[in-house]
Amino acid sequence: MEHIKNLILRMADDELIIGHRSSEWTGIGPILEEDIAFSSMAQDKIGHALANYTILNKEFKMPEPDRFAFFRSEKEMLNCQLAELPIGEYDFSLVRHFLFDHADFIRYEMLSDSSFTPLAQLSKKIKGELKYHVLHADTWLTRLGNATDESHARMQGSLNEIWNYALGIFEPSDYDAQLISDKVFEGENVLRQKWMEKISPIIEKANLKIPTTSQPVYGGRKGYHTEHLQPLLNEMNEVISSEAEGTEW
Amino acid sequence: MTATVFNKEEIYKSLEEVMDPEIPTLSVINMGMITGVEETVTGVRVKMIPTFMACPAIHVIKNSIQKKVESLGYENVEVFVDDSVIWNSDRITEQGNKLLKDFGLGTPKRHEGKFGMEEIAHSKCPHCNSENTTMNSIFGSTLCRSTHFCYDCKQAFERFKPV
Numbered sequence: 001m002e003h004i005k006n007l008i009l010r011m012a013d014d015e016l017i018i019g020h021r022s023s024e025w026t027g028i029g030p031i032l033e034e035d036i037a038f039s040s041m042a043q044d045k046i047g048h049a050l051a052n053y054t055i056l057n058k059e060f061k062m063p064e065p066d067r068f069a070f071f072r073s074e075k076e077m078l079n080c081q082l083a084e085l086p087i088g089e090y091d092f093s094l095v096r097h098f099l100f101d102h103a104d105f106i107r108y109e110m111l112s113d114s115s116f117t118p119l120a121q122l123s124k125k126i127k128g129e130l131k132y133h134v135l136h137a138d139t140w141l142t143r144l145g146n147a148t149d150e151s152h153a154r155m156q157g158s159l160n161e162i163w164n165y166a167l168g169i170f171e172p173s174d175y176d177a178q179l180i181s182d183k184v185f186e187g188e189n190v191l192r193q194k195w196m197e198k199i200s201p202i203i204e205k206a207n208l209k210i211p212t213t214s215q216p217v218y219g220g221r222k223g224y225h226t227e228h229l230q231p232l233l234n235e236m237n238e239v240i241s242s243e244a245e246g247t248e249w
Numbered sequence: 250m251t252a253t254v255f256n257k258e259e260i261y262k263s264l265e266e267v268m269d270p271e272i273p274t275l276s277v278i279n280m281g282m283i284t285g286v287e288e289t290v291t292g293v294r295v296k297m298i299p300t301f302m303a304c305p306a307i308h309v310i311k312n313s314i315q316k317k318v319e320s321l322g323y324e325n326v327e328v329f330v331d332d333s334v335i336w337n338s339d340r341i342t343e344q345g346n347k348l349l350k351d352f353g354l355g356t357p358k359r360h361e362g363k364f365g366m367e368e369i370a371h372s373k374c375p376h377c378n379s380e381n382t383t384m385n386s387i388f389g390s391t392l393c394r395s396t397h398f399c400y401d402c403k404q405a406f407e408r409f410k411p412v
Contacts, residue, residue: 033386033396040388047303118332125302125335128412132387135366139387 003175004116004184005060006078010173010221011107012052013079016069017229018100019045020236024087038093041133048126055118070237074230080220082165084229091144091154092162098137099166099199105130106194115183138202145206152207159203160211167192167216253322255288260295263321267313270306271391274348277310281340284331292325293318298336300412301392337362338412350375355382355397355408364411372408374399382406 022042029035053065062068082100087093108130111123144151170192179185203210219225264283265276277283277297285296295314299307311328318326338357341349346356355372358364370384372395379401387410389396394407 033388036390036396037386037388040392043303043305043392044301045303047301051302121332121335128335128337129301129392132369132410135369136387 001060003178003182004119005056005062006173006175007179007185008052008056008119010078010080011104012049012056012069013077014083014100014104014169015045015049015052017077017079017232018083018096019043019049020232021083021085021087022093022097025093030090034090037136038097041097041136044129044133048129051122051126055122059118066240070240074225074233075223077223077225077229077233078221079225079229080165080169080171081217081226082162082168082220084220084226084232085162085165086228088158089154091151092158094137094140094144095155095158095162096166097133098141098202099162100169101130101133101137102199103166103169103191103195105134106198107191110186110191110194114185119184141202141208142206145203145208155206156208159208163211164215165217167214168218168220170195171216171218171221173221255293255323257286257288259321260286260293260318260323263317264295264314267310267317269300270309271393272349272352272354274352275345277314279342279345279348281336281342281345282310284334289325289327292327293323294327294329296329296331298331298334300336303392336412338409341409349409353406354394355406357409357411360411368411369395372397372406374402374404375406375408376404377402 019042022038022045025035025038026042027035029038049069050065053068056062056068057064082096085096105127108123108127111119112127114120114123141155145155146152170188172188173179176187176189180187200210261278261283265278267277269275269277269280280300282297282300283295284298287294287296295318297311297314307330314328315326339359339361341357349356353375355375358368360368369387371380372382372384373380374382374397377399379399381400382397383400385396385398385405387395389407393409393412395410396405397408398405
């Protein structure tokens with residue numbers, strides 16, 4: 001069962017961390033609609049993380065979601081490094097959102113046929129919600145990629161900067177072979193291929209170019225993180241840590 | 250106190266008075282959130298599903314359902330989130346769609362699982378029924394709403410998203 005636990009944990013940690021990053025746009029979005037969009041997506045992502053932690057709790061007797069989400073050390077977090085990078089400027093957050101959400105959406109599509117029923121059932125629900133995240137990302141990528149010289153240059157600059165981190169989403173896992181043979185998940189390689197097929201035409205339509213050299217940034221899935229994760233974790237559990245254990249809200 | 254005799258219809262009827270806190274004119278029945286009412290060995294089990302995974306109102310709704318059924322005299326009322334059914338906007342009843350419109354929201358068309366950008370982007374204006382509208386953003390004041398504008402009556406409006 002370790003292979004299934006590891007898969008769900010990677011997904012949940014990605015969603016928890018990128019959800020918190022997205023929430024940092026609340027109140028400071030460049031326009032009201034985008035402030036609301038990133039806030040809504042943050043809420044969805046943290047909801048999806050909670051659903052995954054709940055499966056871990058119910059099916060594998062792992063700690064209850066709140067404690068588990070907020071009281072693990074940096075080394076125990078299995079999110080990809082892409083998720084933890086600071087929000088940067090708006091173009092950076094948009095490009096990350098585009099690259100991450102397409103992978104997230106395709107992952108849930110693939111998992112809708114998983115032999116692990118609780119995950120298959122959850123995936124059918126979540127992919128319907130992620131449809132909106134992907135549409136939001138596609139709309140802005142193509143709009144800003146084709147707008148002004150400055151918007152185009154910013155989007156291309158962010159794409160170049162983020163690309164290697166995005167490839168880190170698909171960091172090979174020691175459990176891939178077992179996940180594939182048990183028909184739980186077709187594996188990170190298949191996901192990466194489907195993702196490339198999906199995003200390439202959209203990037204082209206946005207008049208942007210995928211960097212020609214690639215050097216995936218791995219480590220996140222094994223608990224190796226950038227200097228940006230620990231301060232984020234500190235901030236996330238600042239309130240809960242200030243209360244004695246067992247405090248009721 | 251003697252426990253009330255199980256009466257499924259009575260319980261369903263009472264749930265018509267349990268409202269969605271985000272759209273207070275719509276009951277959990279009209280939202281299509283109830284998937285079953287069963288008698289258990291010691292009491293009653295109500296099975297329900299949230300509209301969105303991250304719905305912040307789920308605890309409030311579960312509590313309201315429990316209190317409502319208890320008010321009929323039932324004991325050991327259990328409200329259970331049903332993992333076997335997935336909520337989608339086709340589950341909103343016809344009356345529910347009418348109430349959504351009365352509340353001032355555009356309504357999702359029935360889609361039977363098939364809808365794309367066009368269906369997401371286009372909504373009839375709930376105020377003047379015009380089709381001459383545009384979508385401003387696929388996100389709105391709650392997870393279940395998108396924001397739109399009507400060129401005819403010049404009003405901004407929100408719409409319950411097709412999901």
